[in-house]
Amino acid sequence: MKNPIRISFEFFPPKTPEGRAKLYKTREALQAFNPEFFSVTYGAGGTTRETTANIVTNMRKDGISIAPHLSFGGDNEETILGLLNTYKEAGINRIVALRGDMPSGMGAVAQLVYANELVAFIRRHTGDHFHLEVAAYPEIHPESNSYDDDIRYLKGKFEAGANSALTQYFYNPDSYFYFLDQCEKAGIDAPIYPGIMPILNFDNLVRFSRNCGAEIPRWMKKRMESYRDPSDARKLGMEVVTDLCETLLEGGAPGLHFYTMNQVGASESILQALGLDAR
Ligand code: FAD
Numbered sequence: 001m002k003n004p005i006r007i008s009f010e011f012f013p014p015k016t017p018e019g020r021a022k023l024y025k026t027r028e029a030l031q032a033f034n035p036e037f038f039s040v041t042y043g044a045g046g047t048t049r050e051t052t053a054n055i056v057t058n059m060r061k062d063g064i065s066i067a068p069h070l071s072f073g074g075d076n077e078e079t080i081l082g083l084l085n086t087y088k089e090a091g092i093n094r095i096v097a098l099r100g101d102m103p104s105g106m107g108a109v110a111q112l113v114y115a116n117e118l119v120a121f122i123r124r125h126t127g128d129h130f131h132l133e134v135a136a137y138p139e140i141h142p143e144s145n146s147y148d149d150d151i152r153y154l155k156g157k158f159e160a161g162a163n164s165a166l167t168q169y170f171y172n173p174d175s176y177f178y179f180l181d182q183c184e185k186a187g188i189d190a191p192i193y194p195g196i197m198p199i200l201n202f203d204n205l206v207r208f209s210r211n212c213g214a215e216i217p218r219w220m221k222k223r224m225e226s227y228r229d230p231s232d233a234r235k236l237g238m239e240v241v242t243d244l245c246e247t248l249l250e251g252g253a254p255g256l257h258f259y260t261m262n263q264v265g266a267s268e269s270i271l272q273a274l275g276l277d278a279r
Contacts (some may be wrong), residue, residue, distance in 0.1 A: 006255030044100025199237030
């Protein structure tokens with residue numbers, strides 16, 4: 001049975017054979033929710049060029065829909081064309097096209113290529129073969145000069161040929177709904193799927209959120225800080241994210257994209273609590 005909304009799950013390429021074995025199990029367990037696709041992140045600067053490609057082409061052999069994330073980083077056009085050909089030959093028909101961020105220490109090595117340019121490049125060389133997802137930021141990309149600029153650049157990605165967008169995670173649903181309104185006013189009519197980050201480790205989340213520009217609500221931070229027992233924090237995290245998903249779906253979000261951190265448990269529990277267990 002197909003889920004009534006579009007669900008997708010994001011993984012990162014594990015560094016160890018154990019991590020890889022665990023990821024295959026995670027992927028199998030999450031298949032129960034009939035996701036539209038899984039995706040695998042890409043270390044800009046080419047740091048996971050081979051591992052991302054290996055994981056997606058191997059998982060594709062199981063017949064699932066899987067999308068590699070891709071960015072130029074410091075790579076030349078030939079390298080990106082090589083990857084596009086590998087993906088086409090493997091029967092992959094979706095890519096998450098990004099500018100990416102340089103890993104620290106590689107900052108000066110190469111000029112980053114904006115995502116709209118990557119989208120245009122993929123369209124120029126592979127026509128309509130790939131469904132192209134791009135990134136969107138309801139709380140606005142940390143490097144953006146202004147809210148309007150960020151929407152204008154998102155529109156540029158669709159004008160270059162992107163089909164839909166996946167958002168950075170957020171915990172304030174109003175930021176998403178306001179963003180959708182502003183996108184609509186700017187003439188963007190493509191679907192924008194909210195990115196959902198289950199709360200696995202709150203301290204890590206706070207640290208990570210500082211860099212990517214996602215806001216952790218003050219009330220949530222204060223509440224989390226007051227807990228001594230980690231299980232209380234986990235319980236609140238689960239409630240907050242389940243409520244967020246409910247609000248988003250009631251408000252008309254077309255689906256949910258889960259940042260799984262390669263774990264089954266949290267995404268699975270949230271989907272079950274939402275009654276979206278497809279089994
Ligand atoms: P862009 O859309 O190119 O935007 C980058 C910045 O430049 C923004 O501030 C934008 O306003 C501005 N801008 C955009 N176009 C132009 C232009 N033409 N001229 C001037 N300014 C412009 N990172 C990874 O390294 N690997 C991943 O696999 C990965 N996966 C992600 C998946 C999702 C769903 C999301 C939301 C983010 C992901 N990221 C990943 C993080 C992302 O790479 C960073 O947020 C990065 O800083 C911006 O990438 P982008 O594709 O949004 O860039």
